[in-house]
Amino acid sequence: MTLTLQASKLNLHDVKTKFNLRQDEADKFFTQLVQDAPALSEFEKQVLDRTKQQYLYLAERPLLEVTVKMVTLSPLLSLAGFYDPPFYTTLEDSIEVVSQDGAETVRGQLDVLVLQNAIWVVVVEAKSIQYDVMIALPQALTYMMASPATNKELFGMITNGREFRFIRLNQAPQPTYILSKVFSLSEIENHLYEVLQILKCLGQLVLTHTTRSA
Known part of the structure; x- marks a missing residue:
């Protein structure tokens, strides 16, 4: 008998x-x-400076997850080129992954998933500002493990709107992941600059890998 679990309940x-x-x-x-x-362009910096300013203003009151997505994630994904061909973005996709012993199946919902030729590029788990960003890590890792591209690197980003952290996952020969440092809007400098630079680099890595594999 296979036990079904919700991804959001896993630690x-x-x-x-x-x-x-x-x-x-x-x-x-x-x-x-x-x-x-x-280096980022002056236009990109201006957009990110305004994004940070708007977020800090709105964060003075409780923020819903959907607000986090609109205020911080949408400008980042747009500037990174993930709303342009050949990338496309899906929202709230169902996933299912079976544990190695086959005894359990995990089901869940993706907040934001950016794909290119069935390669998972960025998995975004947007959690409320009142929670530490790391609360999203178990769920994001579960979704990334569900990728059919088991021989490729997978990249993810988790955020609560105020903090951002990147994930790199290799599934073979043993599933292994690394984490970036935490990029926080609580700092004086605008860490969204570095977040955008990483997103753009990850997108280029995937496009380069896809071109070589074609």
Whole structure:
């Protein structure tokens, strides 16, 4: 008999155990991406400065998840090119993934999923500002493990609107993930600059990989 679980109910220990998943503590990948990323244009900086200003104003009151998506995520995904061909974005897709021993099936809903030729590029789990951004990690990892592209790198981003953190997942030979540092709108400098640079770099990595595989 297969037990069905909701992805939103799983904690990090559950996810790591069910999928034999381990974390690599090294964070050189995302650090290097930011160092090598092209500089942003003045227009991009102006949009991100206004986005941060608007978010901080709205965050003085309780924010719903849908508001977080509109205020912070939409400008980032747009500037990163994820609303343009060949990328396309789907909302609230159902996923299903079976644990390694086949005894449990996990079902859940994706908040935002950006795809290109069936490759998962960015999985965004937008959680309320009142929760730590890491509360979204177990759910995001579960969704990324559901990808059929088991021989490719998968990239994700989790956010509560105020904080952003990136994930890199390799499923073979053993599922392993690394995390970026936390990028926070609570800091004086605008960390949205670095968030956008990473998003643009991840999009280019996937496009390059797809071109080589064609």
